[in-house]
Amino acid sequence: MTSLLERLDDGERELIREEPQPDWTPPMLATLTHEHFSDPAWLFERKLDGERALIFKAGGSVRLFTRNQKSIDDTYPELVEALATQPAESFVADGEIVAFAGDVTSFARLQQRLQIDDPDEARASGVAVYLYLFDLVHLDGYALDALPLRRRKTLLRDALDFAEPIRFCAHRNADGEAYLEEACAKGWEGLIAKRADAAYRHGRSRDWLKFKCARGQELVIGGFTAPKGSREGFGSLLVGYYANGELRYAGKVGTGFDDALLRDLRERMEKMERQSSPFADEVEEREVTWVTPELVGEFGFTEWTRSGKLRHPRFLGLRRDKAAKEVGREQPEEGS
Numbered sequence: 001m002t003s004l005l006e007r008l009d010d011g012e013r014e015l016i017r018e019e020p021q022p023d024w025t026p027p028m029l030a031t032l033t034h035e036h037f038s039d040p041a042w043l044f045e046r047k048l049d050g051e052r053a054l055i056f057k058a059g060g061s062v063r064l065f066t067r068n069q070k071s072i073d074d075t076y077p078e079l080v081e082a083l084a085t086q087p088a089e090s091f092v093a094d095g096e097i098v099a100f101a102g103d104v105t106s107f108a109r110l111q112q113r114l115q116i117d118d119p120d121e122a123r124a125s126g127v128a129v130y131l132y133l134f135d136l137v138h139l140d141g142y143a144l145d146a147l148p149l150r151r152r153k154t155l156l157r158d159a160l161d162f163a164e165p166i167r168f169c170a171h172r173n174a175d176g177e178a179y180l181e182e183a184c185a186k187g188w189e190g191l192i193a194k195r196a197d198a199a200y201r202h203g204r205s206r207d208w209l210k211f212k213c214a215r216g217q218e219l220v221i222g223g224f225t226a227p228k229g230s231r232e233g234f235g236s237l238l239v240g241y242y243a244n245g246e247l248r249y250a251g252k253v254g255t256g257f258d259d260a261l262l263r264d265l266r267e268r269m270e271k272m273e274r275q276s277s278p279f280a281d282e283v284e285e286r287e288v289t290w291v292t293p294e295l296v297g298e299f300g301f302t303e304w305t306r307s308g309k310l311r312h313p314r315f316l317g318l319r320r321d322k323a324a325k326e327v328g329r330e331q332p333e334e335g336s
Contacts, residue, residue, distance in 0.1 A: 233262030
C-alpha cells in the first residue's frame, strides 16, 4: 500500500479494495436539474465545456479514452507525455480536456483538435489544450470508488504533480447558488454539484447534478437542406433525439458554421446519404438530403417549444464521445 493510502483512517481503509487496474471503467455521469441550491454536504465544480476523458496510467504507459471508450492518445500527444512523467506509477483518473477562447473554455475551439488523429498534426494545430482532473478511482493497485468524493479529490491532489498542461479541478464548498451566479456572469457553461460523501458510481447518478447557465445538449444529425444564395455546403442541419427507439425530429439548425465547416460537414454527410427520412416525425422542409443518423453534434438553444422543437438553436461542434443511439432529450428528472 502506498504512503498516500496509509494516511486513510480505519473506516476509509475498509472501503478500498486491492485489485488489478482495469482496462476500462464506465465514467460517472451527472443528472440535469433546474433546482439550484446551497448545501454544506455538497461541493461545486466548474462545468467545463470540453471532451470528457478517462486516464489509465500503468508504469510509463498512458491511455486516454472518451466516455464511450474511444482512444484519443493521438489527438492529445502532449497530454499523454505529461501524464507519463507523473510520480504515481499506476492510476485511473477522470477529467475533462478543454481549449480556451480568452478566459472561457470553448468547445468550438477544441473542435479543431477533435477530428485530428495524427500526433504531429495535433501538435501543429495551434490549439493549446489542458486536462482538468477532478476524480481518482484507482491508485497503485487499489480501487478507490467506494471512498467519499472529498477523500478521492484529496488523494488526487496529493498523488499527481499538477503542472501545465495538467490542472486540478478546484471546487467551492456549500454555496452553490452564489457560485452559479458568478459562473454565469463569467460566461461559464455552469457548475457540477457533487455530494461530498458520495462514492464514484459507474453510470448516471443524482449524486452529481448539472447546474447550467444556458441550455444545450447533444443531438443527432438526420439530414440537411440545400444552401441558398452564396452560402456553401448546406442551408440547415435537421436534428433529433431518440425516444423509445425512434429518432424524433427536434428542428433545423442554420447558425454556428463558418465556410470551412459548411464544406467539411457537407463532405462528411454526402458519404452517409440515404433515400428515406430517418425521423419518426414528418419533416416539412424542401430540398432535403437525408443521411444515416450517425453524426452527433453539440447544440445550444434558448428553450424547447411546446411542440418539442428547439428555439434559436446554434451549432457548437461535432461530438465523438457519445453514440447516436444514446442521445435522448435531456431534461430535469421529476423532483430534481
